[in-house]
Amino acid sequence: MATYAVGDIQGCYDALRNVLDQVGFDPECDTLWCVGDIVNRGPKSLESLRLIKSLGDAAITVLGNHDLHLLAIAYGGHKLKRKDTLEDIFSAPDAEELLTWLKRQPLVYFDPGRNILVAHAGIPHIWSFDAACQYADEVSEVLRGPEAGAYFQAMYGDQPEIWHDSLTGMDRLRVITNYLTRMRFISREGALELNAKNEPENAPEGYVPWYSLPRSDNGRIVFGHWAALQGSTGSERFMALDTGCVWGGCLTLVNIDTGEKVACEC
Structure with missing residues (x-):
């Protein structure tokens, strides 16, 4: 019985199968945490989505920005972008079943026994674990209700x-979403810089990597999203799992309890 976490899959189905086979993953007794971005940019988004869904309770996934983009096309009227690789999902006979399942996934997952929080981009230093879970639930409630399209x-x-506690409506939901699914660089006051995607040592002036600032909690955070980190934050508290499989890097899977990693080059 083991618990694993896997980095951004982004449609790299063959690499996903490879790392699961390397550890002999058994959904009858093992658990897989997905840090988000199951789909998009890679060649097999449909197959990747079907596989994670097929694992049932053996898979715990949080939503990433590419997953939300898929849902925004499906339910928000947005158009496919030039680099999207999502067409197969919309034409699949089980498309609505897959999209409904995806829409029900949370933005964060917290394991109290291990004191580990999983979020696609991480959580800002201005939020505690409890606050992050509370704010993520606000978004999830909307996604699962009649206001999802809006x-x-x-x-x-x-x-x-x-972030301000006084924010309401879409402004509140949007900034929560941005912290949890798009964040890389942040100011000491908590302001986001959402355009820079480069290495942490090349932070825009006035901003730093979000994980480099002091926190009030002492738990660990497992995240993806930031391929330029190449899986390294310099701290065991912050486990970066996006190692750029879709960009020619590799897909990384880690045993949460032992720290053992396996990878498949893409």
Whole structure:
């Protein structure tokens, strides 16, 4: 019985099968945590989505920005972008079943026994674990309700750039979504810089990598999203799993309890 976490799959189905086979993953007794971005940019988004869904309770996944993009096209009226590789999902006979399942997935997952939180991009230093879970639940409640279409129509945007407790409506939901699914660089005050995707040592002026700032909690955070980190944050507390499989890197899977990693070059 083992618990594994896997980095951004992004449609790299063959690499996903490879790392699962390397560890002899058994859904009858093992658990897989997905850090988000199951789909898009890779060649087999449909197969990847079907595989994770087929694992049932053996898979725990949080939503990434590419997963939300898929849902925004499906339910918010947005158009496919030139580099999207999502067409097969929309033409699949089980498309609605897959999309409904994806829409029900959370933005964060917290394992209290291990004191580990999983979020696609991480959580900002200005939020505790409890606060992050509470705010993520606000978004999930909307995704699962009648206002999901309105949310997806207005989801995109970089504003507000900073969290305030007084935020309401779509501004509140958008900034929560941006912290949890798009964040890389942040200011000490908590303002997001959402355009830079480069290495952490090349942070824009006035910003730092989100994980480099002091936190009030002492738990670990497992995340993906930031391929330029190449799986390294310099701290065991912050486990980066996006190793750029879809960009010619590799897909990384880690045993949460032993730290043992396996990878498949893409």
